[in-house]
Amino acid sequence: MKLDTHAIRYLTSEDWRVLTAVEMGSKNHEVVPTSLIAQISGLRGASGVNKSISAIAKVGLIAKVKNAKYDGYRLTYGGLDYLALHSFSKKKSVYSVGNQIGVGKESDIYVVADDTGKQYVLKIHRLGRISFRTVKTNRDYLRKRNSGSWMYMSRLAAMKEYAFMKILYENGFPVPTPIDQARHCIVMELIDAFPLRQLSTVSDPSTLYSSLMELILRFASMGLIHGDFNEFNILVHEDTLKPIVIDFPQMISTDHPNAKEQFDRDVQCIKTFFERRFRYTADDDGPHWSDIKRVGKLDIEVQASGFSKKQWKDLEKYMKEVAPHGDNDSEGSNDDDDEGEEEEEEEGGEDEDGAATTEVASEDNPRVWETGRV
Numbered sequence: 001m002k003l004d005t006h007a008i009r010y011l012t013s014e015d016w017r018v019l020t021a022v023e024m025g026s027k028n029h030e031v032v033p034t035s036l037i038a039q040i041s042g043l044r045g046a047s048g049v050n051k052s053i054s055a056i057a058k059v060g061l062i063a064k065v066k067n068a069k070y071d072g073y074r075l076t077y078g079g080l081d082y083l084a085l086h087s088f089s090k091k092k093s094v095y096s097v098g099n100q101i102g103v104g105k106e107s108d109i110y111v112v113a114d115d116t117g118k119q120y121v122l123k124i125h126r127l128g129r130i131s132f133r134t135v136k137t138n139r140d141y142l143r144k145r146n147s148g149s150w151m152y153m154s155r156l157a158a159m160k161e162y163a164f165m166k167i168l169y170e171n172g173f174p175v176p177t178p179i180d181q182a183r184h185c186i187v188m189e190l191i192d193a194f195p196l197r198q199l200s201t202v203s204d205p206s207t208l209y210s211s212l213m214e215l216i217l218r219f220a221s222m223g224l225i226h227g228d229f230n231e232f233n234i235l236v237h238e239d240t241l242k243p244i245v246i247d248f249p250q251m252i253s254t255d256h257p258n259a260k261e262q263f264d265r266d267v268q269c270i271k272t273f274f275e276r277r278f279r280y281t282a283d284d285d286g287p288h289w290s291d292i293k294r295v296g297k298l299d300i301e302v303q304a305s306g307f308s309k310k311q312w313k314d315l316e317k318y319m320k321e322v323a324p325h326g327d328n329d330s331e332g333s334n335d336d337d338d339e340g341e342e343e344e345e346e347e348g349g350e351d352e353d354g355a356a357t358t359e360v361a362s363e364d365n366p367r368v369w370e371t372g373r374v
């Protein structure tokens with residue numbers, strides 16, 4: 001989905017209030033009735049409210065939905081993006097949005113800058129994007145549960161990712177510096193390194209391999225399993241071969257019933273990649289689950305950050321039942337080739353599907369556009 005920020009400067013304070021009102025109304029209404037939007041926004045006079053509704057609908061931040069019972073509006077991903085950017089801009093963590101540097105199955109990655117020109121990475125979580133497009137039952141799943149909507153799930157993914165990045169950072173793990181989080185977005189340090197997948201050769205595979213295995217063990221010793229520890233989620237400085245780990249929405253505790261399985265999978269991912277890419281096989285067949293020496297409990301501590309056990313469970317349930325997770329099964333996850341067939345099937349669709357439609361329709365657009373001030 002193209003993040004088009006051009007209209008953001010032209011929104012009035014009333015427009016922002018109306019947009020926020022649609023967001024608030026969506027918490028318990030799939031389609032927010034116009035009268036409720038007016039009420040929540042607290043604006044006096046129907047004409048002002050209607051003017052703002054037309055203005056933000058025109059730039060695609062909300063979409064009109066004709067319901068059997070009443071007409072109303074729903075927030076689009078574009079609207080949620082604007083709200084998040086508005087909040088970053090107020091807190092001065094983002095001043096402008098630049099190029100898109102990554103498209104995952106359920107996220108978009110952009111370079112952004114603060115008002116001094118310092119660059120960061122903005123990760124926008126877009127849960128539901130793929131599931132809406134592929135399997136109808138997934139769509140139904142999300143629609144049935146209000147708290148299971150794409151917006152709630154995307155926000156949970158951002159909260160979880162931020163909470164983990166923060167606690168890992170504070171405990172000396174090589175992860176990007178976390179900067180800020182709002183709604184379904186996070187801002188973090190821009191790492192000047194490539195994903196391991198893009199390196200065709202390395203000067204010293206055995207050193208890199210050992211440091212990655214040590215990292216997996218270090219995560220586990222602090223009570224955490226990354227769960228998606230692969231060549232897409234490890235950025236490596238070409239000269240120093242220092243790895244930096246990203247992408248945390250699927251992290252689990254070492255006390256989780258699947259912990260051993262995920263630990264073994266993380267280890268195996270690296271082994272397989274090193275054998276295939278660098279023809280490197282370690283002498284040692286470990287590390288094994290039994291090698292973990294538990295010294296800390298970041299899995300417990302992270303809950304003090306505001307990311308609760310319930311939220312962790314809600315997100316996990318979604319990921320298990322709906323999300324096609326893992327970069328692994330998305331060979332070339334930066335291409336759209338495996339998704340072409342469902343494209344735009346929902347054009348003009350109802351309810352939440354529309355959110356997917358808007359994104360799909362614009363996904364073929366060039367991924368580079370002018371830097372936009374927010």
Ligand code: ADP
Pocket residue numbers: 101102103104105106107108109121123176188189190191192193195232233235246247327
């Ligand atoms: P997803 O959940 O969609 O897999 P990731 O967090 O793994 O998203 O990011 C996708 C890609 O974006 C990465 O493989 C990497 O190329 C790039 N990327 C993400 N975060 C950063 C960062 N902090 N610095 C530099 N590149 C990044």
Ligand code: MG
Pocket residue numbers: 104232233247327
């Ligand atoms: Mg990833």
